[in-house]
Amino acid sequence: MRKMTTEVVVAGAGPTGLMLANELALAGVDTSVLERMHERTGLSKALNLQPRTAEVLDLRGLLPRAKDRSFATVADGHFAVIPVCYAGWDTRHPYQLGIPQAEVEAALEERLAEQGVRVRRGHELTSFTQDADGVTITAGELQIRAKYLVACDGGRSTIRKALNMRFEGIEGQGHGVAADVRFKRTPPGVPTQWRSTTNMVTSQSPGKFIGVIPLNEPNLYRISFGDRLNRPENLRAKATDNEVRDAVTERFGPEAEIEEIRWASRFSDDSRLAEHYRVGRIFLAGDAAHTHFPAGGQGLNLGIQDAMNLGWKLAATLHNHAAPNLLDTYEAERRPVAQKVLDNVAAQNALIPTTPNQRALRALFRDLTALPEVQHHLSGMISGLAITYKTEDPHPAAGTRLPDLLLPNGDHASSLFHKGKWVLLTKTPEAQPHTEVVVAELPELPWPEITRVLIRPDGYVANTTGETKTWLT
Ligand SMILES: Cc1cc2nc3c(=O)[nH]c(=O)nc-3n(C[C@H](O)[C@H](O)[C@H](O)COP(=O)(O)OP(=O)(O)OC[C@H]3O[C@@H](n4cnc5c(N)ncnc54)[C@H](O)[C@@H]3O)c2cc1C
Incomplete structure (x- = not known):
């Protein structure tokens, strides 16, 4: 040994x-x-x-x-x-x-x-x-x-x-298969570049879905398909080429000729x-x-x-x-x-309709997403931008991510974090309070009352007082 x-x-x-x-x-x-x-x-x-x-x-x-x-x-x-x-x-x-x-x-x-x-x-x-x-x-x-x-x-x-x-967590009922597929020719109506998530996934019959994303080679696509209501007896059973071909044919018709299936893998909808x-x-x-x-x-x-x-x-x-x-x-x-x-994944699964009532609910939800507040809420969740951590500082900026501000010296704040240190932004120049802290000038913030702000190495605001002692010894 x-x-x-x-x-x-x-x-x-x-x-x-x-x-x-x-x-x-x-x-x-x-x-x-x-x-x-x-x-x-x-x-x-x-x-x-x-x-x-x-x-x-x-x-x-x-x-x-x-x-x-x-x-x-x-x-x-x-x-x-x-x-x-x-x-x-x-x-x-x-x-x-x-x-x-x-x-x-x-x-x-x-x-x-x-x-x-x-x-x-x-x-x-x-x-x-x-x-x-x-x-x-x-x-x-x-x-x-x-x-x-x-x-x-x-x-x-x-x-x-x-x-x-x-x-x-939640025991799912269904399964999905992800496969990288190269077509002989791109099927009609399928985009050749991934620019938007619009029309990425379609649903042919209740609970069934198929999604298509163009990848980094001509005619190469990620095909993701599955059934939210049914799963094979053995969820670890290898996804077969025939399963992939059948799903592609069901979606695009027999004229969608597959040249190569690079890999295919089954995944569950358990959480x-x-x-x-x-x-x-x-x-x-x-x-x-x-x-x-x-x-x-x-x-x-x-x-x-x-x-x-x-x-x-x-x-x-x-x-x-x-x-x-x-x-x-x-x-x-x-x-x-x-x-x-x-x-949020459970909520998304619930919005893939399997009944007429759910279809109506999805249509209503889709209408609601046109509201800017709803868009903001959903995009904050999916993007990770809305993540905040609890702190003892009651200021609304505490615990939120520091946006990548433009500093008075013309650099972006992100450049201060390259060494993985803490960052103290202050209105008036001051000495480094700790070896782990980088000090720089504070730019204008939406909160004029903030004159010192301490940011953690992962980019979240530790406090809006700039005080280091509760975090660093
Ligand atoms: C079909 C599918 C599509 C997905 N699409 C997306 C997507 O578009 N966006 C997204 O954000 N996420 C997506 N995910 C999720 C994403 O792939 C995973 O969340 C991610 O792989 C997790 O990374 P990880 O490093 O935690 O684990 P893994 O990627 O699973 O890495 C674990 C590593 O540990 C190694 N290992 C295991 N056991 C041992 C051991 N005992 N000793 C030493 N090494 C070991 C493994 O070999 C592996 O290299 C998708 C998942 C699936 C199934």
Whole structure:
């Protein structure tokens, strides 16, 4: 048995684990990433970054590389396939970036390697024990002693199961299949570029749906189809080529000739949320903590933002800068965010009609979405821009995300966060109050009474007094 020590073990090199490892490496935390797969599959379930995730990546200077690997800028998002517009939000990124999950992972892994951390591929975490001082992790012939372990090992998380963590929610009735399909010729009426979510999905018969998204090669499409009322006896049964061909023929007719089915995978419409995100020195993040039907394109985005929330808290704790209960705020802040996503996914599922009454309800709901307030509410939810965290500061700006303001020196505020530090914006110049804090001049805010504001490394306003002591020791 080979033995080693590190500060944090991240189990799983999906988007959540890679984002977290980047955050830890940026903060100088000794990090080991274990990944059971020997190499990347190159396959992508997710295809989008929502506006808040684009902002989060921008805070770390990662957005340009994501854009380089993207294939589409989509003007809107959707709620139950009803388009919602992000324009009412004060963001520099009011769009979905169309980017395959594999490219998000590649961009994150590339940055991680630049920070000196290599993913240990072919290393499946099989067991672990924890005590008061740390966690001992076994992955094949490797035994690692670490201060903390983070389960980023996906929906079937070995770690969550070994912790006997309750993982409950809504048992779905149906299933879906996602497949990347190359046509001989693009079927008539199907767009060749992904610019909007309008008319992305159609429903042929009650409960059945099929969606088509143009991908990054000519005639290549993501086909997502399914049945909300029926599922195969074995939900893990492989999706067959015939299933894909039948669904395509039903939607486009026999003239839609398929040249190639690159991959096809079945997914369920169950929703589940871990009862806790922390057990002692072990944390859950991403799909290990929450899974749901991929309505609205939110799961990967949720995972990346879990990582952004947890990374600086672990680093501050390991570096003895943190207030004592800081690590507990991870579950307190992120679990309600996931619960809201599960709830909005359930609401979206309820709006895919299976009866005439539901069809009428959907039509009424669609009419309501024309109201600007409804658009704003729905787009804030789907984009992640409406997320706020509770703080002791009663000011309405406290706990909200800092929009990417233009600073008096001409830079955008996002550039101040590239090193993962805290940011203090003040009207009058002052000395750095702590080694972890970057100080800069405060631009005009909608609240003239604010003269000092302290922002957390993940871009959320800690307080509107600029006081650092309750957060940093
Ligand atoms: C069909 C479909 C479409 C989707 N579309 C979207 C979308 O458009 N937008 C969106 O935001 N989300 C979407 N999602 C959800 C998104 O794909 C997931 O939320 C995302 O993959 C979660 O990332 P993760 O890193 O938490 O987990 P995963 O991506 O599952 O990564 C977990 C990693 O851990 C590794 N691992 C597992 N066990 C171990 C172990 N014991 N030891 C070491 N390594 C281990 C795995 O090999 C894997 O690499 C979709 C999901 C599906 C099914």
